[in-house]
Amino acid sequence: xxxxxxxxxxxxxxxxxxxxxxxxxxxxxxxxxxxxxxxxxxxxxxxxxxxxxxxxxxxxxxxxxxxxxxxxxxxxxxxxxxxxxxxxxxxxxxxxxxxxxxxxxxxxxxxxxxxxxxxxxxxxxxxxxxxxxxxxxxxxxxxxxxxxxxxxxxxxxxxxxxxxxxxxxxxxxxxxxxxxxxxxxxxxxxxxxxxxxxxxxxxxxxxxxxxxxxxxxxxxxxxxxxxxxxxxxxxxxxxxxxxxxxxxxxxxxxxxxxxxxxxxxxxxxxxxxxxxxxxx
Amino acid sequence: xxxxxxxxxxxxxxxxxxxxxxxxxxxxxxxxxxxxxxxxxxxxxxxxxxxxxxxxxxxxxxxxxxxxxxxxxxxxxxxxxxxxxxxxxxxxxxxxxxxxxxxxxxxxxxxxxxxxxxxxxxxxxxxxxxxxxxxxxxxxxxxxxxxxxxxxxxxxxxxxxxxxxxxxxxxxxxxxxxxxxxxxxxxxxxxxxxxxxxxxxxxxxxxxxxxx
Amino acid sequence: xxxxxxxxxxxxxxxxxxxxxxxxxxxxxxxxxxxxxxxxxxxxxxxxxxxxxxxxxxxxxxxxxxxxxxxxxxxxxxxxxxxxxxxxxxxxxxxxxxxxxxxxxxxxxxxxxxxxxxxxxxxxxxxxxxxxxxxxxxxxxxxxxxxxxxxxxxxxxxxxxxxxxxxxxxxxxxxxxxxxxxxxxxxxxxxxxxxxxxxxxxxxxxxxxxxxxxxxxxxxxxxxxxxxxxxxxxxxxxxxxxxxxxxxxxxxxxxxxxx
Numbered sequence: 001x002x003x004x005x006x007x008x009x010x011x012x013x014x015x016x017x018x019x020x021x022x023x024x025x026x027x028x029x030x031x032x033x034x035x036x037x038x039x040x041x042x043x044x045x046x047x048x049x050x051x052x053x054x055x056x057x058x059x060x061x062x063x064x065x066x067x068x069x070x071x072x073x074x075x076x077x078x079x080x081x082x083x084x085x086x087x088x089x090x091x092x093x094x095x096x097x098x099x100x101x102x103x104x105x106x107x108x109x110x111x112x113x114x115x116x117x118x119x120x121x122x123x124x125x126x127x128x129x130x131x132x133x134x135x136x137x138x139x140x141x142x143x144x145x146x147x148x149x150x151x152x153x154x155x156x157x158x159x160x161x162x163x164x165x166x167x168x169x170x171x172x173x174x175x176x177x178x179x180x181x182x183x184x185x186x187x188x189x190x191x192x193x194x195x196x197x198x199x200x201x202x203x204x205x206x207x208x209x210x211x212x213x214x215x216x217x218x219x220x221x222x223x224x225x226x227x228x229x230x231x232x233x234x235x236x237x238x239x240x241x242x243x244x245x246x247x248x249x250x251x252x253x254x255x256x257x258x259x260x261x262x263x264x265x266x267x268x269x270x271x272x273x274x275x276x277x278x279x280x
Numbered sequence: 281x282x283x284x285x286x287x288x289x290x291x292x293x294x295x296x297x298x299x300x301x302x303x304x305x306x307x308x309x310x311x312x313x314x315x316x317x318x319x320x321x322x323x324x325x326x327x328x329x330x331x332x333x334x335x336x337x338x339x340x341x342x343x344x345x346x347x348x349x350x351x352x353x354x355x356x357x358x359x360x361x362x363x364x365x366x367x368x369x370x371x372x373x374x375x376x377x378x379x380x381x382x383x384x385x386x387x388x389x390x391x392x393x394x395x396x397x398x399x400x401x402x403x404x405x406x407x408x409x410x411x412x413x414x415x416x417x418x419x420x421x422x423x424x425x426x427x428x429x430x431x432x433x434x435x436x437x438x439x440x441x442x443x444x445x446x447x448x449x450x451x452x453x454x455x456x457x458x459x460x461x462x463x464x465x466x467x468x469x470x471x472x473x474x475x476x477x478x479x480x481x482x483x484x485x486x487x488x489x490x491x492x
Numbered sequence: 493x494x495x496x497x498x499x500x501x502x503x504x505x506x507x508x509x510x511x512x513x514x515x516x517x518x519x520x521x522x523x524x525x526x527x528x529x530x531x532x533x534x535x536x537x538x539x540x541x542x543x544x545x546x547x548x549x550x551x552x553x554x555x556x557x558x559x560x561x562x563x564x565x566x567x568x569x570x571x572x573x574x575x576x577x578x579x580x581x582x583x584x585x586x587x588x589x590x591x592x593x594x595x596x597x598x599x600x601x602x603x604x605x606x607x608x609x610x611x612x613x614x615x616x617x618x619x620x621x622x623x624x625x626x627x628x629x630x631x632x633x634x635x636x637x638x639x640x641x642x643x644x645x646x647x648x649x650x651x652x653x654x655x656x657x658x659x660x661x662x663x664x665x666x667x668x669x670x671x672x673x674x675x676x677x678x679x680x681x682x683x684x685x686x687x688x689x690x691x692x693x694x695x696x697x698x699x700x701x702x703x704x705x706x707x708x709x710x711x712x713x714x715x716x717x718x719x720x721x722x723x724x725x726x727x728x729x730x731x732x733x734x735x736x737x738x739x740x741x742x743x744x745x746x747x748x749x750x751x
Contacts, residue, residue, distance in 0.1 A: 039437035252437040258431060404662050464684075471697065
């Protein structure tokens with residue numbers, strides 16, 4: 001019998017204190033960070049499509065990016081957003097950035113932009129940061145109908161005076177929608193993509209949102225960057241190793257660790273129940 | 281009279297608003313769109329005002345616990361002190377949150393604590409997987425096998441060491457997982473439509489606190 | 493006159509509304525409609541019974557939504573959770589159990605307070621002091637607050653019905669650690685597996701919206717469930733038609749749905 005306080009080996013394995021597992025997890029992850037194993041990684045088709053779609057856009061195209069970076073998950077969202085913005089600036093694609101869901105996104109966006117090499121991009125002409133605008137989907141719909149609806153950018157400049165808004169007036173003039181806002185990509189789809197003829201979108205998703213995004217791939221979602229793993233693949237495509245690539249060995253360790261404990265506990269459970277003459 | 285005011289009037293208001301927003305979504309009529317946008321803006325304003333109600337509720341409960349010296353009352357007292365500090369420093373300066381003390385507290389106190397709570401999810405996942413991913417029935421075998429496939433697919437090194445495995449993981453995501461995901465999304469939306477129609481007919485009385 | 497691409501949707505919505513109304517009237521006149529029992533809802537009494545036996549409270553939370561109940565995706569899930577609170581409060585009052593409700597939406601405080609007080613007053617029970625607690629409208633402070641509540645109050649039952657993000661797993665793990673009976677339900681696809689894995693019973697997707705009425709079996713609820721079946725049928729027919737139209741070059745079908 002499997003008893004919670006039993007003394008046999010199988011009982012010990014099946015009723016292990018989770019804290020032991022946590023210690024192994026922390027030690028292993030930190031070790032792989034300090035001493036990388038250099039394990040190879042493969043690019044999946046969702047990240048490759050994401051990269052290729054942006055590569056296919058001619059210089060001078062205009063992209064709207066909703067970049068709502070949550071403070072709590074800043075370290076997780078940073079590499080993903082960095083890869084996107086760096087690629088857009090490298091390709092000389094014009095960027096309009098807006099945050100629609102979190103007031104602290106503006107602060108986090110400023111932190112992010114300090115890490116981006118903008119090249120010779122001129123503010124107002126090649127990129128604009130509108131900042132945080134209250135109103136959620138209502139604001140999103142109004143913004144799509146008139147890109148100068150927020151009136152001012154994050155620094156107090158009137159949008160209608162900025163050169164970029166002379167060529168980008170509504171969502172119809174936009175070539176790409178980039179959603180780097182966690183769960184809010186669905187709002188972007190509803191308000192920016194579908195009403196304007198299924199405008200192409202690329203989505204930066206966290207792991208838990210992936211099942212939600214897949215049904216919309218490959219139209220209108222042209223590519224998906226799946227969290228830190230997607231960001232690492234993107235860094236490899238851009239040949240720009242960064243934080244995400246550095247974390248890959250750690251992620252591989254965590255995945256392997258989880259698989260090992262699941263397999264071991266199941267083997268022990270099945271063999272114990274077999275010995276007791278019980279069915280699964 | 282008070283029952284009508286407390287129950288029927290809010291239900292009627294909700295019903296009218298649902299009708300307006302529904303009509304605006306399907307009928308292209310500019311004044312309707314303006315009205316619908318205004319209603320949604322008012323909803324945001326009402327929700328913002330409600331924050332005051334929430335704060336008062338939280339403060340009253342904490343004060344009650346402090347007065348009765350219930351276990352861990354000192355944490356509640358500390359919470360109230362921190363709340364006052366944040367509010368006061370937040371209003372210092374020309375715009376809200378501009379003051380260096382407030383920004384320092386946000387950056388070096390609030391954000392690290394916020395990130396820590398988020399990081400705890402990793403440990404909970406390990407504990408949950410250890411305890412719950414055990415074969416008991418036929419369906420749990422299917423769950424286990426598909427979870428192992430996806431976990432292997434998600435591991436960066438597997439793609440590099442064994443590229444032939446990637447199409448299997450992609451298939452699991454593209455076919456069964458996407459299919460089920462779409463199915464759950466559609467049926468959830470259908471459930472939501474039913475919920476909205478019950479509110480439209482003023483039959484969803486639980487939203488005004490009616491216990492039948 | 494109609495918004496482009498929304499005509500078929502409007503027709504489906506109107507047909508569903510008429511169907512729901514028709515079925516409601518039929519149920520009022522005595523027609524019987526079978527609704528399968530939802531295990532999570534049936535188990536609420538069992539959970540409250542356990543709380544009564546152990547003398548411990550029960551904990552309920554309808555989940556988290558950004559910006560309160562206004563959120564288009566998260567708000568309805570939380571509202572559905574609050575309708576289930578009706579049933580939970582009723583059962584808690586019947587069993588004489590102290591109920592604790594943790595909220596992340598300030599506008600839900602008044603509503604939850606009304607629901608809980610009505611339920612206890614109907615059973616002539618005193619309303620528990622501090623039953624309804626607003627924690628925070630930010631996700632991680634809310635998570636920390638609920639975890640703290642669970643650790644301090646040590647409930648015998650942990651009920652989570654609503655919309656959840658990553659905090660679902662954290663609450664469920666804390667409940668597991670405390671040995672709580674756990675009932676949950678959410679329409680959040682990404683976090684549903686965690687609740688299914690860790691809770692005793694779980695409502696999935698649409699069941700969350702139908703849950704409250706599946707127990708009371710009012711004409712409104714039963715009529716609505718049957719009317720939704722009509723909408724389901726229309727959705728399946730539409731999918732088949734669009735598939736035929738897209739794969740066999742029948743562009744008039746896809747144009748019809750784009751009208």
